[in-house]
Structures are given as structure tokens and as C-alpha cells.
Amino acid sequence: MASAPLRIEVVCAHPGRAWQLQVQLPPGATVADALAAADLPAKVPGLVVDPECLAIFGRAVTPGEALRDGDRVEVLRPLLIDPMQARRRRARDA
Numbered sequence: 001m002a003s004a005p006l007r008i009e010v011v012c013a014h015p016g017r018a019w020q021l022q023v024q025l026p027p028g029a030t031v032a033d034a035l036a037a038a039d040l041p042a043k044v045p046g047l048v049v050d051p052e053c054l055a056i057f058g059r060a061v062t063p064g065e066a067l068r069d070g071d072r073v074e075v076l077r078p079l080l081i082d083p084m085q086a087r088r089r090r091a092r093d094a
Contacts, residue, residue, distance in 0.1 A: 003027040006067055010038035012047065012075040019044055025067065031056070032063035034073045049075055 005024040012019045023037040041047050051063050053076040
């Protein structure tokens with residue numbers, strides 16, 4: 001008996017615009033498989049997927065992470081400033 005395909009959502013958000021793509025993958029698929037199936041770089045102008053900026057429901061993952069049915073793979077934007085530096089700057093300016 002064959003297992004049902006995984007239903008995965010791949011999302012990417014930029015200021016003012018978000019992309020949500022649904023893909024179906026075979027059991028045992030990984031985050032990298034979902035990204036390849038979604039082909040985000042062809043749909044999102046200028047997107048370069050950084051393997052260090054991936055998550056499933058907000059939890060940081062690697063491209064080799066196995067997926068489960070219903071997962072949401074998130075392509076995160078890199079931080080513009082380190083959060084600790086931002087807090088120090090706000091404290092200094094206050």
C-alpha cells in the first residue's frame with residue numbers, strides 16, 4: 001500500500017508582498033525537495049535562498065530536514081541588524 005503524498009506549503013514574505021505555494025511531495029521528502037518543487041527563485045524577483053534562513057512553522061531547520069504532512073516551509077529574510085546590537089542602540093538613544 002503506497003503512502004499518501006505530503007501536502008506542504010512553501011512561503012516567502014517581503015515587505016508588502018508574500019508568496020504562498022502548495023506542493024505535493026512523496027513521503028520522505030525534505031525541505032530541499034519542497035524548495036525545488038516550489039521553484040521560488042523563478043517566482044520571487046531577486047530571491048536567493050540562504051540555507052541558514054529556513055524554518056518550519058518558525059523553527060529553524062536545515063535543507064535536509066524531513067517533512068511531515070501539513071508542514072509550512074518558510075524562507076526567511078536575513079536579519080538587517082543583530083537583535084542585540086539593535087537593543088543596545090535603542091538603549092543608548094533613549
